[in-house]
């Protein structure tokens with residue numbers, strides 16, 4: 001998994017690489033800049049007018065090196081180095097000198113007043129004012145510069161991170177003094193701030209540029225946060241033995257549905273089956289019997305004595321895992337049913353949707369949840385389980401605390417669904433698309449989690465894989481059709497291709 005390091009971790013790793021590779025700091029900047037330029041040249045032709053804004057640290061050094069490389073490649077570049085305190089980092093000084101040696105060169109160093117140039121709409125701004133070394137909110141002349149950049153219509157490309165944005169927490173930052181980039185090309189690993197929805201307007205679309213920082217250093221420097229990518233899947237998805245039989249992949253139980261919400265039960269059951277489980281029993285209220293048997297013929301049906309809601313726990317088998325929640329409704333007997341379930345069944349289970357709402361109204365139930373169970377709240381459900389917050393940084397912290405306190409896995413769903421582990425670690429999912437913001441897609445994720453636990457994956461692996469494959473199935477569908485037309489059933493229909501893609 002790709003680690004997501006803090007700003008101070010990154011500078012530590014930078015030093016580690018310089019010392020142990022070994023490589024000179026100036027050459028490391030050169031390497032970063034040339035990686036950026038290679039990508040840039042594939043996208044923009046030499047007629048594009050480029051404005052480079054550089055600061056006094058190594059983000060500025062990157063910017064000046066990029067300016068020089070683009071000039072040497074025949075691009076039209078105008079560069080500005082902002083140096084109000086007359087102090088440049090060693091690397092920035094060196095790359096300034098190198099840039100000044102370029103023959104055709106429009107370079108200005110600003111030490112006091114800055115008269116902004118007129119920037120044409122179809123030009124490009126390369127933002128290298130501040131990188132991960134930002135150590136306080138931006139004010140004064142730099143704030144004015146950032147407001148100027150945000151006021152023009154040119155395409156803005158940020159080097160490493162938009163200037164003014166902190167790598168981790170921006171809860172106390174001033175949004176008016178952060179560059180709004182269209183694209184961010186970030187070195188080696190994404191920054192934590194990229195995963196918070198409030199920052200999308202600053203970061204734009206982002207891409208990781210590997211610059212060969214020390215692999216040993218990465219292993220030695222500890223972080224709680226990781227990004228899950230394609231390469232991680234091949235390591236964790238296991239192949240089926242030739243002699244497998246349906247018992248190999250478990251017999252699991254899903255308790256879901258109520259009158260008017262049988263769709264949630266059926267979607268989750270279908271998703272569980274498509275994810276490979278051996279046998280499934282679906283527990284539904286009696287009004288749902290015909291529906292379940294017709295829509296999901298592969299599942300056995302256990303019928304509650306209540307017509308409208310699920311009220312009973314019937315552990316007639318030693319189920320491999322149990323999933324509870326989708327479409328249960330919020331009803332008086334719900335809390336008692338969950339309490340009985342948590343008392344009778346002590347293996348990790350999957351808890352979603354209305355089961356989370358019932359727990360939120362009966363918080364004593366939290367400590368009764370079997371250890372290592374997986375809870376899958378969206379931000380609204382998390383808020384009910386914890387306290388009100390609309391800030392996504394705070395929400396992650398709340399999900400982490402919940403996971404740690406109750407020894408459970410909490411998947412906070414969203415664009416980069418975050419799996420918060422009892423250990424304190426958090427993994428962000430990289431697949432999926434806005435088409436998945438549609439009713440029922442959460443029920444599908446729930447079913448996939450039941451499926452993977454049933455197949456014998458441990459909860460941590462099941463959580464990482466389910467999110468990844470769920471998002472990938474949505475991406476495969478969108479590649480053929482469109483985000484608008486994506487339905488929860490389309491995700492189910494593409495689980496098969498998603499598994500196949502992992503193995504290719």
Ligand SMILES: NC(=O)C1=CN([C@@H]2O[C@H](COP(=O)(O)OP(=O)(O)OC[C@H]3O[C@@H](n4cnc5c(N)ncnc54)[C@H](O)[C@@H]3O)[C@@H](O)[C@H]2O)[C@@H](O)CC1
Nearest residue numbers: 014029032057058059130131132133134135136137138160
């Ligand atoms: N570790 C890596 O991955 C690499 C990092 N490089 C670049 O180096 C950058 C980090 O460089 P630095 O650590 O020099 O930091 P920055 O270039 O982000 O800037 C730090 C400078 O800005 C000043 N500063 C910070 N906040 C300010 C504020 N609000 N107002 C005014 N001045 C402020 C600091 O005092 C310092 O002088 C990265 O973002 C990246 O672009 C690359 O060159 C090479 C490899």
Ligand SMILES: Nc1ncnc2c1ncn2[C@@H]1O[C@H](COP(=O)(O)OP(=O)(O)O)[C@@H](O)[C@H]1O
Nearest residue numbers: 378414415432433434436437439440441442443
């Ligand atoms: N913009 C998005 N990008 C990627 N995945 C998304 C996006 N929006 C929603 N999803 C995914 O779709 C699912 C939605 O779940 P949920 O909100 O519980 O839906 P529902 O309750 O309708 O089933 C989650 O797995 C979430 O990660």
Ligand SMILES: [K+]
Nearest residue numbers: 127130161163
């Ligand atoms: K920047």
